[in-house]
Amino acid sequence: MATKKMMIICLSKSAHYSFFKFNNMRGNLFFTNSFLKTPFSFLASTIHSNSFSSSSNVDNFEQHPQSIYQKVANLDDALNLFDQMSQRRPLPSIVKFNQLLHSLTKMKHFSHSLHLFKQMCALGVPVTHYTMSIAIKCCCQLYRTNDAFALLGFCFRRSIVPDVFIFNALLDGLILEDRILEAEIFFKKLIKLKLCEPSVVTYSTMIKGLCKVCNNVIAIQLLRLMDEKGCKPSVVTYSTIIDSLCKDKMIDDAFKLFKEMVFQKGISPDVITYNSLIDGLCSLGRRDEASKMLQEMLDVGISPNVQTFSILVDAFCKDGEVEEAENVIDIMLERGIVPDIVTYNTLIDGYCLRGEMTKAKTIFDSMVFRGLVPDVVTYNSLLNGYCKSLKIDEAMDLFNEITRKGLKHDVVTYNTMAQGLFQVGRCADARKIFDEMHGKGLMPDQLTYGIILEGLCNNHQIEEALSLFHLMGDSKLNTDIVVYTILIDGASKCGKLNIARLLFQDLTKMSLNPDVRIYNVMISGLCREGFIMDAKQLFLKMEKSGPPDQVTYNVLLQGYLRNKHFDDVEMLLHDMDGRGYFLDVSTMSLLIDSIAAGSVDTTMFKLIRKTKTVPAKCGSSDWY
DNA sequence: GTAGGGTTAG
Structure with missing residues (x-):
């Protein structure tokens, strides 16, 4: 029953995206380190730092069944046990210490685990390669991969030969810190110098790194290579790439790989594979297909987990159907899954x-x-x-x-x-808020810069925004199209259309492909100042690179009507009708005024009747 | 005697 209910709520509807979500980078951007003297100069003086406070999540703890220390269910128990063990003479076997460290690591208490490792060394416990692999793993998970490499030296001094597990941990650490290039060099070195025989985990980890920088093509090449070398890819290997393709909205490629995995390789998908595909479909607004996948998953006997439901809750919320999302939680509870x-x-x-x-x-x-x-x-x-x-x-x-x-x-x-x-x-x-953030040593992220620029523009401090933009120079932040969209919009709203035009021209220099949003912002700016022919030219130009959306038409139509350029109104309305686009309420009211004034032919009423209206906030230039 | 990799949140 619950399943049926779940299917019913999986109705298809297009997803909305928040303003800042349309970048395709998945890692953090770096900030330039030049010293600047603008009010928000801290942005530019902040450089990428490796400091990171670990988040210890005890809730995710899964007790290790084989552990002889099954009573170690939490951090305090583990620490107490360690104290008891270290006082016993003779000292308990290294295996017992290892098991304790292992269970702490499983609980994601990496820093505690590392601390105990140091105490073990001080006590003179003869650490083994297994102890070392745990210590190295902990360093890596704490974003302290450099320290992990230093521990490699510690291994050599104790004649512990690092094995594939240790190399995998190090590779994963580099990837965790977004040091993908170094990871690639390290990976190649492992193979070239025959330091170890790469395992399916080594390959899968490297593939994860490549996917992290959206390098799906190379990731697939590596998948082929491992297969050729006789290392069989697993469900994890395939799922990593499938997930990456889904995140990059390449859902067809994801399904191609999914089918290859199932039908050619005979590898069974698991709940994570399905979760990725369901999430991918939902994020494209293809909820009916997502629902089919959910059914398929149930048919093959895979039960949805908390994440599956979480993905559905997220999909409904993104579509603004929060009540449906709330229903999903009820279904979860009915099925005995605790949200x-x-x-x-x-x-x-x-x-x-x-x-x-x-x-x-x-x-x-x-x-x-x-x-x-x-x-x-x-x-x-x-x-x-x-x-x-x-x-x-x-x-x-x-x-x-x-x-x-x-x-x-x-x-x-x-x-x-x-x-x-x-x-x-x-x-x-x-x-003051940003100063406090800076004072606490927190790294500004991509959004911080956008928020400052947009905040300054909206409060008529365009000069301030532009000087910050110029001072950021060639920073990676300035290669983000969102930044240009904010500034072009801000400059044109502050009456500085020439600056907006120059910024728009800069896009080509920066090798940034203008998207529909930035075209809309520029067209809107041109219309505002009465440059109707320029706006029209840009509108025609964008047809070649990508279709204008509903907002483009509303913006241009309003521009035509406000500037009494009535010749192209009819064509635009026909176009909108053909594309199934709606007029927003402010465009509609302008059009009705123009018809009433006799400037636009009354036959246009027919087209208006056919066209539904959408609220202004969903269609006007205020969107940007 | 003991391990490792992939999914969800602004």
């Missing part, structure tokens, strides 16, 4: 995005009632909700509450709070 914090956070975020804060708080309460402890992500969503509804005082209270609850603000918290302050025109306070 985790991610699932709840996703739902809370869904309500927050709609500004339904009362509902969001209700879900928050039921989550707490179920014994889940809200984390910084939960609070960030609530903060975003208050900011979006311009309830800045409530947002500020919540911002302070986060630290009172013993949680730390992260970059998302600061970005959200600052964006909220910019929205209500409190630029100086927004700056």
Whole structure:
């Protein structure tokens, strides 16, 4: 019954994407290190740092069944046991120490595990290659891969020959830190110098790294190579690439690989493979197909897990169908699957995005009632909700509450709070927020830069935004099309159309392909200043590179009507009709005024009747 | 005597 219900709610609808989500980089961008003296100069003076505070997630702990120390179910037990063991004489066998370290690592208590390793060395416990592989793994997972390589020296001094497990951990560490090029060099060295025989894990890890930088083609080449070399790819190897293809919206290629895996290689997909495909389909708005995959998964006897449901909750929320998302949670409970914090956070975020804060708080309460402890992500969503509804005082209270609850603000918290302050025109306070973030040593991310630029532009401080942009120079941040979109929009709204035009021309120099959004922003700017012919020319130019969307037509139509350029109105309306595009309410009212004034032929009414309207906020240039 | 890799959140 529950399954049927789930199928019913999997109705297809196109997904909406947030303004900042259309980049295709999956790693962090680096910041330039030149010293600048603008109010937000810290952005430019921050360089990529390897410092990272580990997040220890005890909830995910799976007790190791083979461990002789089954009573070690938590960190305190493990630490106590270690104390007892280290006081016993003679010292217990190294295997027992190893097992203890292993269970701590399984619990993701990497720093504690590393600490015990150091104590073992101080005690003179004769560490083995197994101990070393755990220590190295811990360093890598703590984003301290350089320290892990230093431990390799420690191995050599003790005549411990590193094995494939150790190399795999190191390779994974480099990839975790986005050091993909170094990972590739390391991987090639392993093979060339015959340091070890790469295992399926070695290949899969390298493939994961290649996928992380969107290098699916090379990842597939490596898949072929491992097969040729007699190393059989596993469900993990295939799923890694399938997931990457799904994330890059190359769903057809993903399915091609999926079929190859199942029918040619005879490898059975598992719940993760299906989750990736379902998520991929949902993110393309193809929910009916996602629903079919869900059915197929159930047919082959694979039960959906928390993640599967979480993906569905996310898909419904992104489509604005938050009530349906809430139903998914009920279905989970019916099936005896306990929703985790991610699932709840996703739902809370869904309500927050709609500004339904009362509902969001209700879900928050039921989550707490179920014994889940809200984390910084939960609070960030609530903060975003208050900011979006311009309830800045409530947002500020919540911002302070986060630290009172013993949680730390992260970059998302600061970005959200600052964006909220910019929205209500409190630029100086927004700056204070970023200064605080900088003071805490937090790395600004891609969004930080965009939020500052957009905040300055919207508050008529375009010069400030432009000087920051210029001072960032050739930083990777300035090669992001989002940055150009914000500045072109900001410059044209501040009456500096020439600057907007220059920025638009710069796109080619920067080898950035203009997308539909940036065309819309530029066309909107040209129309605003009455450059109708230029706007039309750009509209025709974009036809070649990619089709204009509903927003383009609304923007151009409004430009034609406001500037009394009536010749092309009919053609544009016919085009919109043909493409199934809607008029937004402000375009519609302008058109009706023009018809009433006799400037546009009354026959246009026929076209209007055929055309539904959409709210202005979903179709006007304010989108940008 | 003991291991390793892939999915979900702004």
